[in-house]
Amino acid sequence: MSEAGSRRSKVKNYGEKIINSDKFIVIGINLRGFHQFLRSKKTLGLLFVLPAVVVLFLVFIYPLIYNVDLSFNQWRLAIGEEKHYVGLSNYSYNFSDPLFQKVLKNTLIFTAVSVPLEVVIGLGLALLISRKIRGRSIFLAILCLPMMVAPVIVGLTWRWLYAWDYGLLNPLIGVFGMGPTNWLADPSIAMFSVIVADVWAMAPFVFLFCYAGLRMVPQERYESAEIDGVSSWQKFRYITLPSIKGILVIAILIRAMDAFTKIFDVVYTLTGGGPAYATEVLPVYTYRVGLIFFRLGRGASIAMITLLVTIVMILIIRKIMKR
Amino acid sequence: MKVTLEQVTKKFGKTIAVDNMNLEIRERDFLVLLGPSGCGKTTTLRLIAGLETSDSGNIYIGDTLVNDLPPKDRNIAMVFQSYALYPYMSVYDNIAFPLKIRKVPREEIRKRVRNIAELLKIEELLSRKPGQLSGGQRQRVALGRAMVREPDVFLMDEPLSNLDAKLRIHMRGELKKMHQRLRTTTIYVTHDQAEAMSMATRIAIMDRGVLQQVGSPKEVYDHPANAFVGGFIGSPPMNMWEGDLVEKNGKLKIDTSFFSYPLPPDLKEIAASKVTLGVRPEDVTIDKEKGSNAIKVRIDVIEPMGRELLVTLVSGDATIKMITPSDRTFRIGDKLKIKFKEGKLHIFEGKPL
Numbered sequence: 001m002s003e004a005g006s007r008r009s010k011v012k013n014y015g016e017k018i019i020n021s022d023k024f025i026v027i028g029i030n031l032r033g034f035h036q037f038l039r040s041k042k043t044l045g046l047l048f049v050l051p052a053v054v055v056l057f058l059v060f061i062y063p064l065i066y067n068v069d070l071s072f073n074q075w076r077l078a079i080g081e082e083k084h085y086v087g088l089s090n091y092s093y094n095f096s097d098p099l100f101q102k103v104l105k106n107t108l109i110f111t112a113v114s115v116p117l118e119v120v121i122g123l124g125l126a127l128l129i130s131r132k133i134r135g136r137s138i139f140l141a142i143l144c145l146p147m148m149v150a151p152v153i154v155g156l157t158w159r160w161l162y163a164w165d166y167g168l169l170n171p172l173i174g175v176f177g178m179g180p181t182n183w184l185a186d187p188s189i190a191m192f193s194v195i196v197a198d199v200w201a202m203a204p205f206v207f208l209f210c211y212a213g214l215r216m217v218p219q220e221r222y223e224s225a226e227i228d229g230v231s232s233w234q235k236f237r238y239i240t241l242p243s244i245k246g247i248l249v250i251a252i253l254i255r256a257m258d259a260f261t262k263i264f265d266v267v268y269t270l271t272g273g274g275p276a277y278a279t280e281v282l283p284v285y286t287y288r289v290g291l292i293f294f295r296l297g298r299g300a301s302i303a304m305i306t307l308l309v310t311i312v313m314i315l316i317i318r319k320i321m322k323r
Numbered sequence: 324m325k326v327t328l329e330q331v332t333k334k335f336g337k338t339i340a341v342d343n344m345n346l347e348i349r350e351r352d353f354l355v356l357l358g359p360s361g362c363g364k365t366t367t368l369r370l371i372a373g374l375e376t377s378d379s380g381n382i383y384i385g386d387t388l389v390n391d392l393p394p395k396d397r398n399i400a401m402v403f404q405s406y407a408l409y410p411y412m413s414v415y416d417n418i419a420f421p422l423k424i425r426k427v428p429r430e431e432i433r434k435r436v437r438n439i440a441e442l443l444k445i446e447e448l449l450s451r452k453p454g455q456l457s458g459g460q461r462q463r464v465a466l467g468r469a470m471v472r473e474p475d476v477f478l479m480d481e482p483l484s485n486l487d488a489k490l491r492i493h494m495r496g497e498l499k500k501m502h503q504r505l506r507t508t509t510i511y512v513t514h515d516q517a518e519a520m521s522m523a524t525r526i527a528i529m530d531r532g533v534l535q536q537v538g539s540p541k542e543v544y545d546h547p548a549n550a551f552v553g554g555f556i557g558s559p560p561m562n563m564w565e566g567d568l569v570e571k572n573g574k575l576k577i578d579t580s581f582f583s584y585p586l587p588p589d590l591k592e593i594a595a596s597k598v599t600l601g602v603r604p605e606d607v608t609i610d611k612e613k614g615s616n617a618i619k620v621r622i623d624v625i626e627p628m629g630r631e632l633l634v635t636l637v638s639g640d641a642t643i644k645m646i647t648p649s650d651r652t653f654r655i656g657d658k659l660k661i662k663f664k665e666g667k668l669h670i671f672e673g674k675p676l
């Protein structure tokens with residue numbers, strides 16, 4: 001009480017001293033109010049996050065809301081149509097469309113095969129490299145190389161490797177007495193070829209995560225276990241895996257999201273989604289429907305479905321990894 | 324179980340971490356490996372554990388030569404400085420882990436973990452994760468994990484150094500009690516001489532990879548083998564001056580650049596003439612007689628330490644620390660005469676540290 005009182009009287013004194021210039025008094029009082037406004041933790045905190053919120057709203061929230069709205073409308077730009085509300089019909093059309101079903105299935109298969117492969121290969125490589133081996137830094141550099149290549153180049157490189165006539169792969173399997181294969185044009189093989197290219201490009205990502213994780217496991221954990229007499233498998237099962245689990249989960253989540261929602265360049269340059277939609281995946285299909293056929297409403301609905309499936313997928317992965 | 328090191332040497336590149344070490348740790352000893360940082364204590368312990376292999380020499384546990392035995396077959400247990408608990412396992416699972424690996428039946432595991440938990444008073448913590456424990460509790464869990472297997476030898480690498488001073492002193496007592504109860508041969512590493520003095524049945528002092536002296540706390544305190552041991556053990560440290568041994572008219576004395584002091588005749592066997600005179604602060608006394616032996620000094624600093632005073636005296640450029648009962652009043656600047664208690668002089672060959 002007394003402190004508040006003395007503070008008030010101090011302010012009054014201050015006011016009296018400069019009373020001959022009323023401009024100053026006005027400024028002084030305003031500044032004080034503003035200062036107190038700033039001093040409150042809540043407002044200050046809000047002020048700090050405000051720019052981020054604004055940016056987030058402009059580049060994420062607003063487009064998302066706009067997209068939700070768009071997905072309930074029909075708007076075929078190619079025939080100069082006006083945007084008009086059609087309710088859930090875009091969604092119902094998608095689910096009854098055999099092509100969409102095929103694309104959704106393709107994308108799920110792609111994700112379900114490529115991500116576990118990347119995890120197994122990435123983790124395996126990390127386990128190998130993290131041992132005390134000669135020339136570790138060279139192996140590290142080589143293993144990280146695919147990650148530094150732009151995805152479009154990955155697609156083009158593999159397209160060249162897979163080529164029927166001038167590719168590298170067919171002569172290579174010829175050595176083992178196998179006939180040339182139509183890696184990209186055979187509908188039953190094309191998806192496999194795309195997955196191989198993607199695993200080649202993205203396993204290093206998982207590798208790096210795991211390698212970093214392994215480096216952080218305190219050595220004493222292994223030494224203590226060594227005294228207890230663990231086998232190599234037990235070491236992996238009881239120390240390595242639980243020690244890097246957190247990092248592994250993050251790597252898997254990122255990879256699963258990327259595989260499901262962002263696999264574009266490699267497929268687009270490698271097969272263009274062909275042959276006969278055998279490798280068409282959701283991101284490519286969304287692009288095709290929305291920006292090539294200009295069916296904006298339906299494209300938006302496909303994007304929404306992708307988002308929802310991704311969320312469900314993440315929840316499932318997290319549930320599994322919680323154990 | 325006794326542990327014997329025979330001419331054990333371990334090098335890391337050019338550093339000799341352990342230099343031709345001969346050490347016998349007797350059955351039921353609580354042997355403290357003591358020395359300054361980097362002197363090779365941890366390396367010695369890891370050699371015994373089998374986590375490092377020696378470059379030469381033999382290590383025996385009991386009568387078994389263990390040079391080529393992997394750690395798991397040495398029947399030792401180690402407590403790491405960082406405890407090395409598994410943060411993702413409960414306290415129960417951490418303690419049970421060594422048994423689980425050795426395929427001990429589940430019922431037996433439960434019984435033994437319960438017993439250990441009771442002994443260490445951590446029963447109510449068993450379902451927690453290490454991250455939810457205090458430092459002292461974690462330390463006890465690490466101890467429990469080492470004890471549960473009932474090993475022949477305990478190896479402990481500075482297990483108390485992560486605890487605050489009060490808890491450290493408390494845990495010293497606990498560990499000592501535990502040893503008195505279990506009687507398991509224990510090798511305990513520390514760089515804290517007070518810890519070593521209070522816990523050890525025997526102390527082994529190392530410096531730069533070389534074993535300096537082994538003996539009971541009293542032996543190493545009363546009869547340090549060299550200037551290093553003399554200076555390392557005891558707090559505040561021993562006073563040391565470089566000097567020359569001089570014999571005159573059959574009487575032995577030491578000449579330092581600050582004073583000259585007569586020595587008892589039984590110190591004659593020292594061959595070198597350049598020596599170091601060491602006197603512990605509590606062996607410095609005030610000389611009230613008008614003897615010629617006395618060293619004239621002036622009081623420079625007075626530090627009360629409860630029942631005693633630590634007085635820093637100066638004589639020329641030399642400083643002398645003295646511990647004296649605080650019943651006398653001193654003033655800074657007072658002039659005094661001091662002498663050293665008989666039989667408490669230490670003469671070491673070579674220079675002081």
Ligand SMILES: Nc1ncnc2c1ncn2[C@@H]1O[C@H](COP(=O)(O)OP(=O)(O)OP(=O)(O)O)[C@@H](O)[C@H]1O
Binds near residue numbers: 336338339365367
């Ligand atoms: N793995 C290693 N590689 C190279 N040098 C090592 C290694 N381990 C220990 N050393 C060296 O060996 C010497 C002894 O190390 P050690 O860890 O045994 O010391 P310490 O007495 O335990 O010290 P501290 O009290 O600091 O723990 C040091 O000079 C150290 O640098």
Ligand SMILES: [Mg+2]
Binds near residue numbers: 364
């Ligand atoms: Mg050490």
